[in-house]
Amino acid sequence: MDLDEFLLENGIPASPSQLELNQSVENSLVPVVELEKNERVSTPSSPAMCTATEDPPKDGSKEVCREAANPIDPEQIEVSVNFIPDPVDLILSSVPGGVLFDPRKHKFSEDDLKPQPMIKKAKKIFVPEDAKDDKYWSRRRKNNVAAKRSREARRLKENQITVRAAFLEKENFALRTEVAELRKDVGRCKSIISKYEAKYGPL
16 A cells, blocks of 8 residues: 555645645634524615515505615706807906806896887977076986996897807707707617516516
8 A cells, every 4th residue: 555545545644734724724614504694694784775575565566776866956067068159249248347247157037038119219309599508408418328328238238148048059959969869878778678678577
């Protein structure tokens, strides 16, 4: 009988390194019962996930085990728009000495966007030269200043609406393009889900 066969038959390790390897393997083996206990302890039940042992709802509706998505503020959504306004238009749309007009953020009230009626000019009243006293000329100067301010304010608002409308046209086109792409993606997802449900049942 060979020496190696004798050692193997009697369970004697052939070398000290073989003995250490056998001991390490034996120490690393854990009983199955202890493994199952460890799995129960180390696997917490997540409230956001549904388990197969849970009873289905009594009303027959499908249980949705998804966390509610956080609401999105529409004002915080930024749309990539290729819009570069003319600096001259921005200056003409800004209040002199104020902040430069921003067509991306400026908003108008409903009253600002209402159509203005046509106002007929009043007939000029002839005033004789002898009636043009200091009171007349003072009233005339005040009226001219008020008319000039009114024309400037109306022209400023018209310029602002024009620049704002130009930006909204660009933004509307960008949003329509994005909606078209999203509808394509939704159509693909619905097709995949319908094929899955036809093969494996409803989700």
